[in-house]
Amino acid sequence: DVKVTQSSRYLVKRTGEKVFLECVQDMDHENMFWYRQDPGLGLRLIYFSYDVKMKEKGDIPEGYSVSREKKERFSLILESASTNQTSMYLCASSLTGRGFEEKLFFGSGTQLSVL
């Protein structure tokens, strides 16, 4: 069965801390994505990657960076966490490289609270 695993279900951090959100997929997918989900705002794309060491900015990249050193792992980094980054973060993957297809596989999400 396909699986996208996010390392933490809940995370509490302090303002100014560096935060790492980890995501691993076991499906040999080319594309990986990071979204944040806020009530009333839906899913907003932060960053995506279509290959190892490749990354592209999504709609709201400010305050975030990403790392993809291995195909199966895509990390989201908050260099200096702020309270407005309190949110649910969802990782997703899909099969096709350099193209986009409709079937995204999502992880269960990480609820991050920044105090």
Next chain:
Amino acid sequence: GQQLNQSPQSMFIQEGEDVSMNCTSSSIFNTWLWYKQDPGEGPVLLIALYKAGELTSNGRLTAQFGITRKDSFLNISASIPSDVGIYFCAGLSGNTPLVFGKGTRLSVIA
């Protein structure tokens, strides 16, 4: 970027009722999709639509790709408690990632 307008934002319905929700855009999409997010989980793809005018069913769910390619509709017949969740429309066009609507939160009262 592109935006999708999804409505209603939330719905409270009695078990057994039918449900309708829709999604509109000012842009044309080549593919329309409907995802469902169960509480505490990530979204899962329910239905994919690839042609204008297409009507596709998945059990009690029926979705349509609008003729103008700028809208889509999802209907759920005879709702049951496990239909509870957030439903997202999404559009795909060209070589860009999926664009998601803001979601419709469905609550079913037994």
